[in-house]
Amino acid sequence: MIDFDEAQKLLAEAVKPLAIERVALAEAFDRVLAEPVHAAISAPRRAVSAMDGYALRDSDAAIGATLRIAGESFAGGLLPPAIGPGQCLRIFTGAALPEGADRVIMQENCCAENGSMTIVAAYGPGWHVRPEASDFAQGDLLLQQGTLLTPRAMVTLAGADVDTALVYKRPRVAIIATGDELAPPGTARNNVLKIPESVSFGAAALAREYGASIEARFTGADELADLRRLADRALTLANVVVVTGGASVGERDFAKAMFDDQNLEMLFTKVAMKPGKPIWIGRAQGRWVVGLPGNPTSAMVTARLFLAPLLALLQGRAIGDAVNWLHLPITGQWPQRQTRTNFVRACMTDEGLVPTQNQDSGAQLPLQESDWLVRIDPEHDDASPEFFKFTAKALQF
Ligand SMILES: Nc1nc2c(c(=O)[nH]1)N[C@H]1C(S)=C(S)[C@@H](COP(=O)(O)OP(=O)(O)OC[C@H]3O[C@@H](n4cnc5c(N)ncnc54)[C@H](O)[C@@H]3O)O[C@H]1N2
Numbered sequence: 001m002i003d004f005d006e007a008q009k010l011l012a013e014a015v016k017p018l019a020i021e022r023v024a025l026a027e028a029f030d031r032v033l034a035e036p037v038h039a040a041i042s043a044p045r046r047a048v049s050a051m052d053g054y055a056l057r058d059s060d061a062a063i064g065a066t067l068r069i070a071g072e073s074f075a076g077g078l079l080p081p082a083i084g085p086g087q088c089l090r091i092f093t094g095a096a097l098p099e100g101a102d103r104v105i106m107q108e109n110c111c112a113e114n115g116s117m118t119i120v121a122a123y124g125p126g127w128h129v130r131p132e133a134s135d136f137a138q139g140d141l142l143l144q145q146g147t148l149l150t151p152r153a154m155v156t157l158a159g160a161d162v163d164t165a166l167v168y169k170r171p172r173v174a175i176i177a178t179g180d181e182l183a184p185p186g187t188a189r190n191n192v193l194k195i196p197e198s199v200s201f202g203a204a205a206l207a208r209e210y211g212a213s214i215e216a217r218f219t220g221a222d223e224l225a226d227l228r229r230l231a232d233r234a235l236t237l238a239n240v241v242v243v244t245g246g247a248s249v250g251e252r253d254f255a256k257a258m259f260d261d262q263n264l265e266m267l268f269t270k271v272a273m274k275p276g277k278p279i280w281i282g283r284a285q286g287r288w289v290v291g292l293p294g295n296p297t298s299a300m301v302t303a304r305l306f307l308a309p310l311l312a313l314l315q316g317r318a319i320g321d322a323v324n325w326l327h328l329p330i331t332g333q334w335p336q337r338q339t340r341t342n343f344v345r346a347c348m349t350d351e352g353l354v355p356t357q358n359q360d361s362g363a364q365l366p367l368q369e370s371d372w373l374v375r376i377d378p379e380h381d382d383a384s385p386e387f388f389k390f391t392a393k394a395l396q397f
């Protein structure tokens with residue numbers, strides 16, 4: 001059994017990114033950039049107005065001043081003529097500022113009549129001008145290689161005036177849920193010996209959240225020959241095969257044995273963590289194989305702490321992009337330190353994080369309310385003994 005940080009380190013060292021591909025901008029959302037992106041143009045391309053109103057020289061601005069309207073400027077319209085002293089230009093948001101003007105007064109503070117404009121109200125301190133390249137300049141590095149293209153990053157990417165993005169291929173994931181007791185959700189009610197197969201739904205959703213495509217979902221009974229066939233099939237379909245259940249020491253725990261014909265090489269088996277001790281990760285036929293414990297809470301904790309970073313690393317990201325601990329305030333009663341690193345499921349309140357009431361690793365209901373994992377190390381090396389009283393390392397679950 002290795003400790004949690006050691007397991008994370010082994011993973012970070014072992015996983016190499018997948019191949020890259022060029023995709024159209026509209027397909028780039030939620031992918032990871034495989035190249036840095038530089039701005040093809042400046043933004044704004046030239047000084048523009050930030051308001052609808054009148055562009056003028058600041059030296060002409062005064063309440064009661066009347067200026068002749070020398071022309072107009074629309075966003076996307078022709079470049080406006082320069083203005084001289086005593087002149088102004090009708091202007092709209094995003095339109096080019098004329099030569100000679102250095103500020104804009106909102107139309108709410110002006111009155112226009114017979115080709116002239118009079119400033120009728122206090123126009124405030126804002127100059128309402130966006131200078132050329134005040135957002136970014138042509139050639140600037142806008143997005144680093146390894147950036148996840150979030151909805152916000154998509155705006156930056158398109159703003160750089162590029163029409164494609166070089167991105168890492170999506171990891172292809174196949175999931176095999178194992179256990180005689182498992183039935184498709186909606187059918188367990190027909191047989192008292194069955195329970196709904198819930199874990200693969202969470203694992204698949206988490207894998208998608210971290211950029212994977214789900215290629216196949218299988219459920220296998222605890223029959224080694226059948227499971228071997230599923231393992232074989234899954235390895236042909238995916239870069240990452242996730243097996244749930246059968247990770248422990250039971251007589252019918254076949255999760256590892258089902259890959260015996262596939263030269264399964266282990267990166268690690270068993271991590272000193274709670275819940276999720278039986279988690280294992282290996283490689284077979286050049287694919288990654290992740291064994292999640294069957295207990296639903298253990299499965300989701302280990303998926304969050306190992307499957308998510310594995311998928312991030314395959315897409316050229318760092319382990320810390322997926323497992324990013326924050327120091328957050330905590331309150332309420334917390335479990336004592338134990339011999340394994342304890343990942344306590346928690347909820348956020350106004351006073352800080354509180355542990356979710358039911359900490360059973362086999363539970364399903366608390367998963368939906370526990371938005372955080374709080375890490376309680378066996379021996380805390382974080383400065384004072386008071387440390388864990390007020391803050392703790394937490395991760396969005
Ligand atoms: N003697 C020991 N027993 C156990 C140990 C141990 O060290 N010694 N470890 C315990 C720990 S910790 C865990 S975690 C579990 C994990 O066991 P498995 O990975 O072998 O999981 P199963 O036995 O197959 O199932 C455990 C539990 O979860 C339910 N389950 C399984 N798969 C699903 C699914 N897809 N959807 C919903 N529920 C599922 C299953 O019915 C069991 O109740 O082992 C402990 N035992």
Ligand code: MOO
Binds near residue numbers: 274275298
């Ligand atoms: O450690 Mo197991 O993961 O408690 O249920």
